[in-house]
Amino acid sequence: MSRLELKNITKKFDNKIILDNINLVVEEGEMVSLLGPSGCGKTTTLKIITGLIYPDNGDVLLNNKSVLAVPVEKRETVIVFQDYLLFPHMTVEENIGFGLKMAKVDKKVRDKKVKEMINLVRLNGHEKKYPRELSGGQKQRVALARAIAVEPKVLLLDEPFSNLDGRLRENMREFVCELQKQLKITTILVTHDREEALMTSDKVAVMLEGKIRQFGSPEEIYKKPATKDVADFFGEKNYIKGTIENNIFKSRIGNFKTTFNKFSKGKAMIRPEEIEIFSKDVDTGLLGKIKKKKFAGDRMYYNILINDVEIKCITKFNKNYNVGDMVSVKIDFNDAVFFKEE
Numbered sequence: 655m656s657r658l659e660l661k662n663i664t665k666k667f668d669n670k671i672i673l674d675n676i677n678l679v680v681e682e683g684e685m686v687s688l689l690g691p692s693g694c695g696k697t698t699t700l701k702i703i704t705g706l707i708y709p710d711n712g713d714v715l716l717n718n719k720s721v722l723a724v725p726v727e728k729r730e731t732v733i734v735f736q737d738y739l740l741f742p743h744m745t746v747e748e749n750i751g752f753g754l755k756m757a758k759v760d761k762k763v764r765d766k767k768v769k770e771m772i773n774l775v776r777l778n779g780h781e782k783k784y785p786r787e788l789s790g791g792q793k794q795r796v797a798l799a800r801a802i803a804v805e806p807k808v809l810l811l812d813e814p815f816s817n818l819d820g821r822l823r824e825n826m827r828e829f830v831c832e833l834q835k836q837l838k839i840t841t842i843l844v845t846h847d848r849e850e851a852l853m854t855s856d857k858v859a860v861m862l863e864g865k866i867r868q869f870g871s872p873e874e875i876y877k878k879p880a881t882k883d884v885a886d887f888f889g890e891k892n893y894i895k896g897t898i899e900n901n902i903f904k905s906r907i908g909n910f911k912t913t914f915n916k917f918s919k920g921k922a923m924i925r926p927e928e929i930e931i932f933s934k935d936v937d938t939g940l941l942g943k944i945k946k947k948k949f950a951g952d953r954m955y956y957n958i959l960i961n962d963v964e965i966k967c968i969t970k971f972n973k974n975y976n977v978g979d980m981v982s983v984k985i986d987f988n989d990a991v992f993f994k995e996e
C-alpha cells in the first residue's frame with residue numbers, strides 16, 4: 655500500500671504540450687479515476703507513473719519519496735493495459751507467475767502465490783489453458799492477477815473494461831471494485847466512461863487537454879462542476895441565462911430564489927433529472943408546454959418550452975405526458991451551478 659503524488663508533471667511530444675502541470679494525490683488504498691476524452695493524456699500519465707516515460711518537468715512521489723530515478727522494474731507500480739498483453743505461449747498459471755519468476759521468487763513461494771491469485775480472480779479449472787482458450791473477461795482476470803501477484807504499491811488500470819460488452823463489463827467492473835477494496839491497493843483507473851468513473855471511484859480527476867480541471871468526489875464532480883468544460887463533459891444539462899441580484903435569479907423563464915449571490919450576469923446550469931414536472935393543476939408557479947418526448951425504457955426524456963426557452967427534463971417512465979400538454983414545472987435554483995458570463 656502506498657500514497658502516490660504527482661507534482662507539477664509536464665510532458666511534451668513533438669513540441670506539443672500533452673501534460674500541462676499535472677498535480678494529483680492518491681491516498682493509500684484509494685481508487686481514483688482519471689477521466690477524460692480520447693487523447694487528453696491519460697495513458698501518458700500512467701506511463702510516467704510507472705517509469706515507461708520520463709516527464710520533462712515535475713516529480714512522481716511514492717510515500718513522499720521521489721521515484722523518478724527508480725527504473726520501471728523496481729518501481730513497484732504496475733499497469734494493466736486494455737488489451738491485457740498476455741503471453742500467448744504461456745498458460746494461465748505461467749502468465750500469472752511471470753512477474754514473480756522475473757523477480758526470482760523461489761518456486762514454492764511462487765506456486766503458492768499463483769494458486770492464491772487463481773482463487774482470488776476465480777479462475778480455478780483454467781490454470782493450464784492458453785490465452786486463446788479464454789473469454790475476454792477471463793483474459794482480463796489473468797492480466798489483473800498477474801499484476802497483483804507481485805504485490806505492487808500502486809495498480810494502474812488503463813481502460814480495463816473497454817474490450818468487454820454489456821453485462822460482462824458491469825460484472826468485471828464490480829469485481830475489480832470489490833477486489834480493490836478487499837486488497838486496499840492504491841489504484842488509478844483510466845477511463846473515458848463517465849458513469850464508470852462515478853460508480854467505481856473514491857475520487858475522480860477530470861482531465862481535459864492535458865490539464866486536470868477538477869478533482870473531487872464523484873458527487874462533487876457531477877453536481878458542482880468547477881468549470882463549464884467539466885459540466886459539458888458530463889452529458890445532459892440545461893443552461894439558463896440570467897442575472898442575480900439580492901439572491902434572486904432573474905431569467906426569461908421567471909425569477910427564482912437562490913442562495914448564490916456571486917455574479918451579476920451569467921448562466922445557471924441545471925441537470926435534466928433535477929427538474930420535476932407535474933400535471934398543470936399542481937401549482938409550482940411555472941407552466942411549460944411539452945415540445946418533444948422520448949421513451950427510454952425506465953426513463954422519459956422531455957423537452958419543455960417555458961416562455962420560448964427550451965428546457966430538458968428526465969423523469970421516471972410513469973410520468974407520461976403528451977406533446978402539446980401544458981405541465982407544471984419545478985426547478986430548484988438552490989441546486990444550480992452558476993457560471994459567470996465570459
Ligand SMILES: Nc1ncnc2c1ncn2[C@@H]1O[C@H](COP(=O)(O)OP(=O)(O)OP(=O)(O)O)[C@@H](O)[C@H]1O
Pocket residue numbers: 667668672690691692693694695696697698699846
Ligand atoms: N510516444 C509518443 N510520441 C508522440 N506523441 C505521443 C506519444 N504518446 C502519446 N502521444 C500523443 O499524446 C496525446 C495523449 O496520448 P495518450 O495516449 O496519453 O491519451 P489518452 O488520454 O490515454 O487517450 P486514449 O483514451 O485514446 O487512450 C495524443 O495526442 C497522442 O497522440
